[in-house]
Amino acid sequence: MSAALVTTAGLTVRHGAATVLENVDFSIVPGEIVTIVGPNGSGKSTLLRAILGGVRPAAGTVTRRAGLRLGYVPQRLVLDATLPMTVARFLGLPRRVPAAEATAALARAGVPGIGTRQMAALSGGQFQRVLLARALIARPELLILDEATAGLDQPGSAAFYRQIEQVRRETGCAVLMVSHDLHVVMSASDRVICVNGHICCEGTPEVVAEAPVYRALFGEGTQGALALYRHHHDHRHGPGEGCGHDHTAKRAAAEEQA
Amino acid sequence: MLDDFMLRAALAGIGTALAAAPLGCFVVWRRMAYFGDATAHAAILGVALSLALSLPVFAGALIVALVMATLVTLLAGRGYAMDTLLGVMAHSALAFGLVAVSFLSGVRIDVMAYLFGDILSVSRGDLGIIWGGAALVLALTLWRWSALLTATLNPDLARAAGIDPRREELILTLALAIVVAVAIKVVGVLLITALLIIPAATARPFARTPEAMALIAALIAVVAAWGGLRLSFMFDTPTGPTIVCALALMFCASSVATAVRRRA
Numbered sequence: 005m006s007a008a009l010v011t012t013a014g015l016t017v018r019h020g021a022a023t024v025l026e027n028v029d030f031s032i033v034p035g036e037i038v039t040i041v042g043p044n045g046s047g048k049s050t051l052l053r054a055i056l057g058g059v060r061p062a063a064g065t066v067t068r069r070a071g072l073r074l075g076y077v078p079q080r081l082v083l084d085a086t087l088p089m090t091v092a093r094f095l096g097l098p099r100r101v102p103a104a105e106a107t108a109a110l111a112r113a114g115v116p117g118i119g120t121r122q123m124a125a126l127s128g129g130q131f132q133r134v135l136l137a138r139a140l141i142a143r144p145e146l147l148i149l150d151e152a153t154a155g156l157d158q159p160g161s162a163a164f165y166r167q168i169e170q171v172r173r174e175t176g177c178a179v180l181m182v183s184h185d186l187h188v189v190m191s192a193s194d195r196v197i198c199v200n201g202h203i204c205c206e207g208t209p210e211v212v213a214e215a216p217v218y219r220a221l222f223g224e225g226t227q228g229a230l231a232l233y234r235h236h237h238d239h240r241h242g243p244g245e246g247c248g249h250d251h252t253a254k255r256a257a258a259e260e261q262a
Numbered sequence: 263m264l265d266d267f268m269l270r271a272a273l274a275g276i277g278t279a280l281a282a283a284p285l286g287c288f289v290v291w292r293r294m295a296y297f298g299d300a301t302a303h304a305a306i307l308g309v310a311l312s313l314a315l316s317l318p319v320f321a322g323a324l325i326v327a328l329v330m331a332t333l334v335t336l337l338a339g340r341g342y343a344m345d346t347l348l349g350v351m352a353h354s355a356l357a358f359g360l361v362a363v364s365f366l367s368g369v370r371i372d373v374m375a376y377l378f379g380d381i382l383s384v385s386r387g388d389l390g391i392i393w394g395g396a397a398l399v400l401a402l403t404l405w406r407w408s409a410l411l412t413a414t415l416n417p418d419l420a421r422a423a424g425i426d427p428r429r430e431e432l433i434l435t436l437a438l439a440i441v442v443a444v445a446i447k448v449v450g451v452l453l454i455t456a457l458l459i460i461p462a463a464t465a466r467p468f469a470r471t472p473e474a475m476a477l478i479a480a481l482i483a484v485v486a487a488w489g490g491l492r493l494s495f496m497f498d499t500p501t502g503p504t505i506v507c508a509l510a511l512m513f514c515a516s517s518v519a520t521a522v523r524r525r526a
Contacts, residue, residue: 076419076423084292084293086291088466088472088474089471089472097408142423
């Protein structure tokens with residue numbers, strides 16, 4: 005097995021008195037696509053931010069391989085209206101890139117010829133693709149995506165994930181993502197990690213989809229409410245959360261049948 | 263060559279404008295206008311302390327501005343909303359500073375000169391400090407430009423690129439404190455924020471990139487410094503406020519021009 009790009013050992017994060025993540029052991033190796041799933045407030049984004057170095061662990065460690073090149077696509081990026089920014093300039097942050105390289109990156113991302121447009125004038129889909137193009141310009145060894153398709157419709161996010169897979173094929177970079185699009189993500193991932201304050205379960209998409217804890221969190225079709233009972237853990241999930249995710253699971257099931 | 267007080271005043275104004283305008287862009291982008299105010303108002307306390315301890319005014323103002331900026335950064339996000347906190351600290355610092363100045367018996371000082379600036383009395387020594395400080399701020403801004411810009415867009419985006427956003431914030435704070443110390447003589451503590459904000463706001467409609475905005479802002483600030491000085495000489499008005507008036511007029515012109523262009 006090749007050396008891990010990022011490893012967390014016993015990672016615990018607290019916000020004030022609340023423990024957001026507890027005792028998380030995680031690692032990702034080169035070329036791997038790993039997806040983190042979990043209900044709202046389960047600590048998915050906190051885990052990503054801990055790996056980026058944005059939150060300080062209360063206990064445990066986060067170890068990045070020395071000199072690791074990271075690419076990051078945030079959930080959303082709000083540009084202050086007072087900040088003028090062309091797409092081409094944005095691609096060159098923080099390190100300038102030659103114009104030809106920027107043009108090629110935009111073409112690869114499926115948004116050719118928009119280099120002179122203002123970032124604020126882009127549509128949601130174009131914006132996310134530009135964010136991805138920027139993350140890829142640095143030739144990352146690990147690409148981190150935090151709900152990168154949050155603002156996109158179904159075809160848009162499906163196209164986005166196809167592109168992620170293509171990027172992995174072409175560049176061999178590892179991908180770590182948080183997503184709500186369970187049905188899309190599950191099929192594209194090598195490994196799925198189900199987080200709810202701790203790691204509930206992990207494994208291949210098939211293994212996780214069959215795991216009782218996963219089903220408890222995300223429901224299984226119409227029996228989602230019943231499944232909540234089967235979650236034998238020391239914490240409780242509000243029925244609201246179960247319901248919220250129930251829809252996703254139903255939608256996934258419906259689309260599988262279609 | 264620097265014997266003419268008008269020439270010294272013009273050089274002092276232009277030096278301050280050149281340093282303040284690009285930095286002011288970050289103040290606008292990061293919505294730190296009130297932060298600039300708090301730092302600037304605190305400087306009057308620094309002036310009082312330097313006079314009491316017979317220190318150079320620049321040093322006292324710089325130190326207190328730095329302490330204030332650090333204090334605000336540390337207190338941010340602990341209970342009070344940022345604008346409330348800054349409102350409390352900015353005006354408390356100003357009030358304590360004015361009270362402290364009144365205690366200084368035996369020293370006859372003109373408080374107005376520190377509140378609104380006294381650019382016509384800039385000495386050669388002052389000019390050296392102003393240009394030294396301005397060059398330092400400009401160098402800091404240029405050196406950290408890309409990192410600062412990335413951290414301004416999104417802290418996590420910066421972290422992924424190996425930039426520590428807190429470090430960049432600290433550098434910005436330091437640069438801000440230096441600008442405050444340098445600008446006291448030029449426009450006074452009450453109007454320093456205008457020198458930071460108005461050029462950037464005026465430049466915004468004409469810029470397509472952050473760099474263009476900083477350049478245009480610097481140009482606007484220099485024109486206003488020079489123009490304000492001439493106008494104050496012609497009409498015998500206080501120079502610091504006249505410079506800010508010139509900036510305000512340019513801002514109005516820019517806003518009107520933008521509105522007309524949108525209609526057309």
